[in-house]
Amino acid sequence: MKNSATLLITCPDTKGIVAAIADFLYQHNANILHADQHQDAENSLFLMRVEWDLKDFSLDEASFAEAFQGIAKTYKMSWELKFSKDKPLMAIMVSQYDHCLADLLHRHKNNELQCEIPLIISNHLDVQKLAEFYGIPFFHIPVEKDKKKEAEAEQFALFDKFQVDFIVLARYMQILSEDFVKRYPQRVINIHHSFLPAFIGARPYHRAFERGVKLIGATSHYVTEVLDEGPIIEQDIDRISHRDQVEDLIQKGRDLERIVLSKAVQWHIENRILIYANKTVIFD
Template identity: 50%
Template sequence: MKINVQDKPFVQQEKMGNRGRLLVKCPDRPGIVAAISKFLFEHEANIIESNQYSNDPEGGTFFIRIEFEAPNLAEKAAAMENDFLALSEKFEMEHQFAYGEGRKKTAIFVSKESHCLLELLWEWQSGDLKTDIALVISNHEDTRGIVESLGIPFYYIPANKDIRKQVEEEQIKLLKEHEVDLIILARYMQILTSDFVDHFPNQIINIHHSFLPAFIGARPYERAYDRGVKLIGATSHYVTNDLDEGPIIEQDIERVNHRDHVPGLKKIGQSIERRVLARAVKWHLEDRVIVHGNKTIVFH
């Protein structure tokens, strides 16, 4: 069984043409690393980076991410993946192959607040966010000029709870037409229905302006201020049908004190949100995240 992946061919720099990644999740037992290493050696692959983890060496689950290079990888990738099936069956693996030329397509959803969107666009422009931004969808017009100035299609789709079904049908149609692999909710202030979420399992990344599981839902800064917290934070997670309770990818915090009122907390929080979301998206794009139940294994 393969871990869900949506990589598509994309011609990049020559130095990335022979680079591949392999992610594996399986029951822990002796010989897994040796078997995978032997397989890669037999396919002329040189291991560049390897990270592994077991949540319990005695009867637990084993996770590994390997980055490798192999000559003429594009030509032999299909045969390589087919050959791996026997090994996968032997060790009961869920696995995913990805390649340097497999550049994921992303869609960004945003409402009025633009700080997370701007951070993603800056990272993308600088080349640090290796993705094709296929489109931006918003329920407000505020960011249209910024997005379109970069040559990215912008779709204004008003949304509220009364028209949610037809709005999501239109959004899903656009996402399918653009062959989107990852949806980024960059402060998109609308609740997604279970139907929408079910279309994109582990393909929607959200940023929540709170250090979950504290202050789930709306107005977290106001509630944090009322509680007198000394730390505020942000959480980036995969979206599931449980509000703000999907597998957490990344979190960060800043210290605050009694002098920081709600506007100050929001300003500090926006800075945290930007960097937390950007890191989570990068790690997903680099195939560094394996979802396990309601948790993630993130190989930095």
């Protein structure tokens, strides 16, 4: 079992950052496992992810911040430190289609996703048995017209109670309120069943069929206040032909949705994603 720390850094680009960080880690006896960086010339931004083995590392969680604050201040860094031993807590929200949920739960059971899943919330009862099979607490919160506010209040209470770190919308067919989105910035991942920005909004497979496209797609993204306009994490497509009816698009799309969503979730859990300018950097 890996016992590592991951540092994510964003700061203005200037000379000497890598040297400062590498030197700091070396001084504290870190064994670097992965390091990747990105410079955005347009925005003069430096972004970095570095992961090291904690075996011989001389700082603990408490002392790291103090030791690192000099560098962080010098280079005006915003930074986050994560430990592989601290598995993030992921809530899943889902409506009636269960393919993404079944996929995530199966991957979780097989240790593809290094997180805890303290709860599943649905506005329907269809997936309750599946949740039970995998031993995940299931909460049924119907969302009645004009009562979204009340439903979201119940959801927030549960997220608080279970100390949820991030939320995955695994085909949750409700639009979140502005309040919800603001409460969990960069912490809600959605799967949209088109290659965004094509077919924003409802019924993308029907509209893809009507337009006569030769490819269908799926897009995982962070949810922001503008519908389907948040930072894109991953996309993929599949080929269709004139023989494919809407039902075929929907079936083929399920495979896309599963894979595109699960990659986003995995990368988020592994702290591989940095967001800026409504885009993502995916460190691999």
